[in-house]
Amino acid sequence: MRAELNSISGPETVHGTAIPAGVDDRSTRAGALSVRHYVAGGREHGGGIGRMAGYIVDSFGKDGIVHVVTDTRGPRWFPLTSLPRLAFAILLMTRDRVVSPRRVHHIHVAGRGSTVRKRILTAAARRLGCRHLVHLHDYDYAADFNARSAADQAAVLPMFKKADHVVALGRRDHQTLTTVLGVDQRRVSVLPNCVPDPGGPRLRDNDETRIVFLGRLSERKGVPELLRALSHPTMMQLRWRAVLAGDGPVDEYRRQARELGIADRVEMPGWLGPDETRALCARADILTLPSHAEGLAMAVVEGLAHGLAIVTTRVGAHEEVITDGSSGLFVPPGDVDALASALARLVSEPETRRALSMQARAAYLAQFSMASYRRSLERIYETVTNGTR
Incomplete structure (x- = not known):
C-alpha cells in the first residue's frame, strides 16, 4: 500500500523540474513568498489548464517566486487513484500551513467534477x-452552476465568495462571478490566458497551406464539423x-477522416507537449478552432503568438481578443459551409492570410505577452498575501 501511495502522489514540480513530494525549496522555508498550484492532471495531463500553469511556473524562473504544481486527480478521473491524490494535496496544504x-x-477550477474536487480543497484552505x-477556467460556468440542485449550489458558493481573490478569463466570466455567484467585484480580476513569446511570425514557404487544430478532439471543439469542412468540395x-x-477519441476521428476521403491529408498525432506544439505552429499558416463553447482557448492565444491566420467561433472570451476580419475570422458554431468557405478563402488568398497573420501577432504583443501576465499575477499575489480577511 505504501508503494501504491508513492506512485499515486508522484513528484511535485518546481520551476518545471521534478522534485520528490515533501521536499521544499529553501526559499519557502526562509519565509519568502511562494505559490502552490492545484491542477487536475498536473502539467502533463491537465490539458489547457495544465499548460497554462506550466507557463506560469516557467515564467517566474529560479530567481522569482517559487512555484510548485500539485496534481489533484491524475491523468484521468479514477476513484482508486484520484481520491488518494486529492487527499495527498490536502496533506501538502496542511504541511504548508506550518512550514x-x-x-x-x-487553485485552478472548472465545472463538473473539477468543482466537486476543488470545493473540498477550498474548504480545507479556509479551515x-x-x-x-480561485482561478476559474470553464467554457460556461453559469450553465454548469444553474444546472445544479439548490443544495449543491449552496455548497459551491463559498468556494468563490470566501476565497481571498478570484481570477476570471474574460468579461463573461467576470459577470458570472459577480452576478450569478455573488462574489465582491473588488476581489475579482480579469486575466486572459497567455503563452510565452515564440518569436514569430516566421516566413513560411510551404508548398501546401498548413492548417492546425490544437485541443481535445471532441464534439465541443467542433472536430466533426472541421473534418466535414476539410472534405467539402x-x-x-x-x-x-x-x-x-x-x-x-483519436482513432474514431481517424476513421471518420478515412470515410470522408481525407486521411491522406489530415494527420492526428495525439496530444503534443509545449515544444512540439511550438514546432508545429512554426510551420503552420492557419489555426482553426470551431468550438461550440470555450472560456478563452489556449489554442487561440497560441495562434496569435505565432502570427497564424485564425478561424474560430464567437464563444467565451474570443470576441475580447480577436477582431473579425482583422486579427482573425469568425464562423458560426456548427456551420460546416461557413467553416469550409473561410478556410478555402485563406488557403487560396495568401495576401489575406498574411494580413491576418500580422494583425494576430500585433494583438498578441499588445495584450498577451508573458511578461505582462506575470506582472498582473504578481499584483494579485500581493493582494492575496497583504489583504485582510
Whole structure:
C-alpha cells in the first residue's frame, strides 16, 4: 500500500523540474513568498489548464517566486487513484500551513467534477487559514452552476465568495462571478490566458497551406464539423494539409477522416507537449478552432503568438481578443459551409492570410505577452498575501 501511495502522489514540480513530494525549496522555508498550484492532471495531463500553469511556473524562473504544481486527480478521473491524490494535496496544504505559512495556494477550477474536487480543497484552505485564490477556467460556468440542485449550489458558493481573490478569463466570466455567484467585484480580476513569446511570425514557404487544430478532439471543439469542412468540395480542389493535435477519441476521428476521403491529408498525432506544439505552429499558416463553447482557448492565444491566420467561433472570451476580419475570422458554431468557405478563402488568398497573420501577432504583443501576465499575477499575489480577511 505504501508503494501504491508513492506512485499515486508522484513528484511535485518546481520551476518545471521534478522534485520528490515533501521536499521544499529553501526559499519557502526562509519565509519568502511562494505559490502552490492545484491542477487536475498536473502539467502533463491537465490539458489547457495544465499548460497554462506550466507557463506560469516557467515564467517566474529560479530567481522569482517559487512555484510548485500539485496534481489533484491524475491523468484521468479514477476513484482508486484520484481520491488518494486529492487527499495527498490536502496533506501538502496542511504541511504548508506550518512550514511555509506565507505560501499562496492557487487553485485552478472548472465545472463538473473539477468543482466537486476543488470545493473540498477550498474548504480545507479556509479551515486551515491558507491564503488562496480561485482561478476559474470553464467554457460556461453559469450553465454548469444553474444546472445544479439548490443544495449543491449552496455548497459551491463559498468556494468563490470566501476565497481571498478570484481570477476570471474574460468579461463573461467576470459577470458570472459577480452576478450569478455573488462574489465582491473588488476581489475579482480579469486575466486572459497567455503563452510565452515564440518569436514569430516566421516566413513560411510551404508548398501546401498548413492548417492546425490544437485541443481535445471532441464534439465541443467542433472536430466533426472541421473534418466535414476539410472534405467539402471547395476545399478538396485546393492544396493544403492539416494536423489535428490533441487527445480524445483519436482513432474514431481517424476513421471518420478515412470515410470522408481525407486521411491522406489530415494527420492526428495525439496530444503534443509545449515544444512540439511550438514546432508545429512554426510551420503552420492557419489555426482553426470551431468550438461550440470555450472560456478563452489556449489554442487561440497560441495562434496569435505565432502570427497564424485564425478561424474560430464567437464563444467565451474570443470576441475580447480577436477582431473579425482583422486579427482573425469568425464562423458560426456548427456551420460546416461557413467553416469550409473561410478556410478555402485563406488557403487560396495568401495576401489575406498574411494580413491576418500580422494583425494576430500585433494583438498578441499588445495584450498577451508573458511578461505582462506575470506582472498582473504578481499584483494579485500581493493582494492575496497583504489583504485582510
